[in-house]
Amino acid sequence: MAGLSELGRFSEPGLLIMVALADGPKHGYAMQDDIAAMTDERPGPGTLYGAIRRLEEQSFIEALPEEGRRKPYRLTDRGRTVLAAELRRIHALSRTGLRRLAMP
Known part of the structure; x- marks a missing residue:
């Protein structure tokens, strides 16, 4: 099954949108608010849409x-x-990186 990597350099905005939608449907402005709450950065309309x-x-x-x-x-x-698989991949990468840095 294809994953977010097929979106190339656009995979991060895609991932953030999918996380924003993980708890239910949202319109664009609500997605922008949710992403801003997660990342402290609000995506512009061009990036979002x-x-x-x-x-x-x-x-x-x-x-x-x-x-x-x-x-x-x-x-x-x-x-x-796809979102669940990508989040598991990121989680494993994060655990490995923190362990190598000797951080909890």
Whole structure:
């Protein structure tokens, strides 16, 4: 199964969007708020919507019916699987790096 690495240099914004959607559907502005809370950096609209488009093309997320002027998105089952695998990979890398630095 393809993973986030297929998004190339756009994989980090994609990962952040998928984490933002992991607890339920959100529209773009809510995703920006959630990502800012996680990273202390708010993605710009170009970065956000470009990554959303690429995630939709990979069937990692899907748009839901619009709510007024807002268009919510949610993770697909494929997206949940890819996100879980990527988070496990990052977790293992982080554990190894911290152990090598002799940090808890």
